[in-house]
Amino acid sequence: MKKVYLTVLQNQALTDSVYKMQLKGDLSGIRAGQFVNIALDGLYLRRPISVCDVEGDVLTIIYKVVGKGTERLSAMDGGEILDVLTGLGNGYFTDFAGDKPLLIGGGVGVPPLYYLAKLLIKEGKKPTVILGFNKAEEVFYKEEFEALGATVLVSTVDGSFGIKGFVTDAVKQVPEYSHVYTCGPEPMLKAVYNATTTGGHYSFEERMGCGFGACMGCSCKTKYGNKRICKDGPVLDKEEIIW
Amino acid sequence: MVNTKVNLCGVELINPVIPASGTFGFGYEFNDIYDINVLGGISIKGTTKEPRFGNPTPRIAECTSGLINSIGLQNPGIDAVVKEEIPKLRKIYRNAIISNISGFSVDEYAYCCEKINALKEVDIIEVNVSCPNVHNGGMSFGTLPENVEAVTKAVKKVTDKPVFIKLTPNVTDIVSIAKACEQGGADGISLINTSQGLRIDLKKRRPVIANKIGGFSGRAVFPIALKMVYQVYQAVKLPIMGIGGVATAEDVIEMMMAGATAVQVGAENLVNPYACRDIVNNLPFVMKKYGIQDLNDIIGVAHNE
Numbered sequence A: 001m002k003k004v005y006l007t008v009l010q011n012q013a014l015t016d017s018v019y020k021m022q023l024k025g026d027l028s029g030i031r032a033g034q035f036v037n038i039a040l041d042g043l044y045l046r047r048p049i050s051v052c053d054v055e056g057d058v059l060t061i062i063y064k065v066v067g068k069g070t071e072r073l074s075a076m077d078g079g080e081i082l083d084v085l086t087g088l089g090n091g092y093f094t095d096f097a098g099d100k101p102l103l104i105g106g107g108v109g110v111p112p113l114y115y116l117a118k119l120l121i122k123e124g125k126k127p128t129v130i131l132g133f134n135k136a137e138e139v140f141y142k143e144e145f146e147a148l149g150a151t152v153l154v155s156t157v158d159g160s161f162g163i164k165g166f167v168t169d170a171v172k173q174v175p176e177y178s179h180v181y182t183c184g185p186e187p188m189l190k191a192v193y194n195a196t197t198t199g200g201h202y203s204f205e206e207r208m209g210c211g212f213g214a215c216m217g218c219s220c221k222t223k224y225g226n227k228r229i230c231k232d233g234p235v236l237d238k239e240e241i242i243w
Numbered sequence B: 001m002v003n004t005k006v007n008l009c010g011v012e013l014i015n016p017v018i019p020a021s022g023t024f025g026f027g028y029e030f031n032d033i034y035d036i037n038v039l040g041g042i043s044i045k046g047t048t049k050e051p052r053f054g055n056p057t058p059r060i061a062e063c064t065s066g067l068i069n070s071i072g073l074q075n076p077g078i079d080a081v082v083k084e085e086i087p088k089l090r091k092i093y094r095n096a097i098i099s100n101i102s103g104f105s106v107d108e109y110a111y112c113c114e115k116i117n118a119l120k121e122v123d124i125i126e127v128n129v130s131c132p133n134v135h136n137g138g139m140s141f142g143t144l145p146e147n148v149e150a151v152t153k154a155v156k157k158v159t160d161k162p163v164f165i166k167l168t169p170n171v172t173d174i175v176s177i178a179k180a181c182e183q184g185g186a187d188g189i190s191l192i193n194t195s196q197g198l199r200i201d202l203k204k205r206r207p208v209i210a211n212k213i214g215g216f217s218g219r220a221v222f223p224i225a226l227k228m229v230y231q232v233y234q235a236v237k238l239p240i241m242g243i244g245g246v247a248t249a250e251d252v253i254e255m256m257m258a259g260a261t262a263v264q265v266g267a268e269n270l271v272n273p274y275a276c277r278d279i280v281n282n283l284p285f286v287m288k289k290y291g292i293q294d295l296n297d298i299i300g301v302a303h304n305e
């Protein structure tokens, strides 16, 4: 963990309610699948947001406006300086990926898969990425994943874009995969767990007090014992998950 | 040079700044980012006889200038704390270790304190009486003077280490509880634990916390804690560890003026992991600013006519 000050470079709407923000500063030690915890003036707790990309000293995050904190973030237009804890959580590891990893993201579970996809491609692997949304207007980052060289499938619940249905309907169209990496709402994670046949790494969310392992606010039970989502997670091995 | 040393029942602290139980784990997360040996003491996570997973999640709700927690005393149990956690902490930390004990019956408190008594690594025992008493309809021990006295006596019987009883603010008359501690033979008093609180999620129309009601703490409770420390200082002769909403060196000084000999910092560690270190670093400057040469000179000065 590091406490750093990051400067907002830009903040741009990707959809009606989802924004992409770029921040500049000391990003040493950040891994794919980790998250940062952002302090905002007037709000007591920090806000945990996944790392979407790191390029040199520029961090990209993507967030959905759902309440006071994310609303405040969305109003920033550059130059603001934020107090951020970085390098939080275990992150995704590429060791288990095999040749054809399958990355599955739902809604704002999509962002952490981007940095992972980039690393996997750099290692010569051939990831397929499934992006799940409710409807066409919510879709984001399809082109960005394609530009990395990943095979991309999009599913929408109402069928207004790509495959009609859930991410698990898209899984049926993937002929072969070696490992699953996924992030999204818990019902989606559970559906992926049941619909896929290989091992996998699943990224969870929980309300957090500290975000760095001190308060036991985010505990969950696993087959390998009690874990803190913020410190021992957010990524859990498929083998250890207890639903 | 100003003097920041204080003495708690014969235990000398290099300064009065102590992270509060449950907000500092067993110290490691913080030792990764600063040398925790700058801290006068550490009160470690509350320990019970059996290992506990604690309450269902969500366990945390944000409030204005504070948070509600409902951890439910998640801890690895007394045996693991005695065998692993405390010796491991002692390897990296040389100042005062305060072992925080919880229980659901008088026997359980005594059982754990006896085990802790055997550990030379522990300097002070802090007994958290905010827990529900299973033999009394689940009402918190800390709300009835006779229960507090009974726990204090039982614990004092099994240990020769200084015993601080940690009080809950969820009572009508904190002074009568403090007097019961004195009556029971306590060596000191820690106060306050969290105040009961509730938040409701407007979208879901349900309480945010899975267990609904939790414990509120953080900056917002500082004046309440200060008042209770002030009242207890007036009523009993025992040294006090002042806890509740402390976030700055100024707060530490204010707590001491109200009557605290040492001060604990809780929730602030969670939002600013450097909070305790920053307070320790600022303390000499703030002392100079207010013309304080020795912290011992200000303990309870606010009571002077």
Ligand SMILES: Cc1cc2nc3c(=O)[nH]c(=O)nc-3n(C[C@H](O)[C@H](O)[C@H](O)COP(=O)(O)OP(=O)(O)OC[C@H]3O[C@@H](n4cnc5c(N)ncnc54)[C@H](O)[C@@H]3O)c2cc1C
Pocket: A035, A045, A046, A047, A048, A049, A050, A051, A062, A063, A064, A065, A066, A067, A068, A069, A070, A071, A108, A111, A112, A204, A205, A206, A207, A208, A234, B061, B062
């Ligand atoms: C490890 C992790 C990574 C995340 N990554 C992203 C991301 O990349 N993009 C994104 O849009 N969102 C992400 N989230 C969810 C994000 O943290 C919440 O949407 C955000 O905290 C809401 O804050 P708010 O003030 O707008 O909402 P409010 O509802 O006003 O927040 C009130 C409190 O509830 C907490 N809270 C509310 N919703 C959540 C939630 N879903 N998870 C955890 N805490 C919550 C807030 O942090 C705050 O303490 C992540 C959450 C976690 C735990």
Ligand SMILES: Cc1cc2nc3c(=O)[nH]c(=O)nc-3n(C[C@H](O)[C@H](O)[C@H](O)COP(=O)(O)O)c2cc1C
Pocket: A209, A215, B020, B021, B022, B023, B045, B046, B047, B069, B071, B073, B100, B128, B166, B192, B193, B194, B217, B218, B219, B221, B243, B244, B245, B246, B264, B265, B266, B267, B268
């Ligand atoms: C997340 C959390 C966990 C806590 N766990 C314990 C505990 O195990 N034992 C205990 O005596 N107090 C516990 N407390 C209470 C604190 O030690 C402290 O008394 C209280 O939070 C008031 O201080 P603050 O306002 O600085 O947080 C906990 C508080 C928080 C926020």
Ligand code: FES
Pocket: A207, A208, A209, A210, A211, A212, A213, A214, A215, A216, A217, A218, A219, A228, A229, A230, A231
């Ligand atoms: S949020 Fe504090 S331990 Fe995970």
